[in-house]
Amino acid sequence: MTTTDKQQNSARLAGKTAVITGGASGMGKSTVLRFLAEGANVVIADFNHETGAGVIAHATELGFAENVLFIPTDVAVESDVEAALNAALETYGRLDIVFNNAGVGGAIGPLTETTTASWDYTMDVVAKGVFLGIKHAAAIMRAQGAGGSIINTASIAALSGDAGPLVYSAAKAAVVSMTKSAAVELAADHIRVNAICPGFIATPLADGGKPERTKESFSRAQPWPEYGQGDHIAGAALFFACDDSIFVTGDALVVDGGLTAAGPELSRKFPHTSGRNSKFAGVTKGSTGEKPELKKL
Numbered sequence: 001m002t003t004t005d006k007q008q009n010s011a012r013l014a015g016k017t018a019v020i021t022g023g024a025s026g027m028g029k030s031t032v033l034r035f036l037a038e039g040a041n042v043v044i045a046d047f048n049h050e051t052g053a054g055v056i057a058h059a060t061e062l063g064f065a066e067n068v069l070f071i072p073t074d075v076a077v078e079s080d081v082e083a084a085l086n087a088a089l090e091t092y093g094r095l096d097i098v099f100n101n102a103g104v105g106g107a108i109g110p111l112t113e114t115t116t117a118s119w120d121y122t123m124d125v126v127a128k129g130v131f132l133g134i135k136h137a138a139a140i141m142r143a144q145g146a147g148g149s150i151i152n153t154a155s156i157a158a159l160s161g162d163a164g165p166l167v168y169s170a171a172k173a174a175v176v177s178m179t180k181s182a183a184v185e186l187a188a189d190h191i192r193v194n195a196i197c198p199g200f201i202a203t204p205l206a207d208g209g210k211p212e213r214t215k216e217s218f219s220r221a222q223p224w225p226e227y228g229q230g231d232h233i234a235g236a237a238l239f240f241a242c243d244d245s246i247f248v249t250g251d252a253l254v255v256d257g258g259l260t261a262a263g264p265e266l267s268r269k270f271p272h273t274s275g276r277n278s279k280f281a282g283v284t285k286g287s288t289g290e291k292p293e294l295k296k297l
Ligand SMILES: NC(=O)c1ccc[n+]([C@@H]2O[C@H](COP(=O)([O-])OP(=O)(O)OC[C@H]3O[C@@H](n4cnc5c(N)ncnc54)[C@H](O)[C@@H]3O)[C@@H](O)[C@H]2O)c1
Pocket: 021, 022, 023, 024, 025, 026, 027, 028, 045, 046, 047, 048, 051, 073, 074, 075, 076, 101, 102, 103, 104, 105, 125, 129, 153, 154, 155, 156, 197, 198, 199, 200, 201, 202, 203, 204, 205, 206
């Protein structure tokens, strides 16, 4: 076995083909580059031709010209989604991984100002787009008979109020729900379906055209000291894409640097009693009538 053979065999996605929607920017782009480095062939299915061409040029510079393809796609249009998945089959001969990741912030503002048109647009891209990706990936993977991995980008917005705009949050909750239902339905075909719930990730979607300011504020957004990056999501996507997660299906993995773990943030709101800056340590005994046993720090 040559060194190159060994390298190819150790690549976690060697011989696999992936379709990544929203692969022209942000966490999708990071995942395209990670999957290519791990030996996969990758089809980028994205609305934006210009940024798509940029990712293809970058991947070509890295030596992956033969392994990457851009297919202009609107994930809300069923025939586009079918065409993107079929392009993977026709070009690379198989389909193993579909990362339904494309998204927009969609409707914003008070709910009393939210129009049904902005509801429909948001739901079409964020929820229906994922449904279509799951539906057509499942059909192709089932016909192939070799299993597969479907990964959906949800959000921490799916998990609580005030973590994103109302319609976006509802659409992302639908993504988590579809992930679980599809995982159950497709398990017998060895097709795994998992979701990733990113926290604040400094991408063009989140930075409002001010990346440096966003990185600075996102560094302070969660307990983890460094800001969230597309690469952090690419790592989670790689885990779900490769056989390391062979017994994991129906999961919604939170990747947020501890943001949701922080919950009501008692240690910030009541720093004298809770957390690493607490002024006391010991045990309190509630309403038992017994005295607390505390030492001052
Ligand atoms: N950035 C964050 O903080 C954050 C947090 C939680 C979840 N998310 C989700 O992560 C995913 C990726 O977002 P990102 O932050 O990398 O954003 P991004 O804007 O950098 O990339 C999103 C990509 O999706 C594409 N896209 C949008 N609508 C499309 C459509 N109808 N059809 C095909 N492609 C379309 C865009 O062209 C773009 O290339 C989205 O689903 C987003 O909702 C982002």
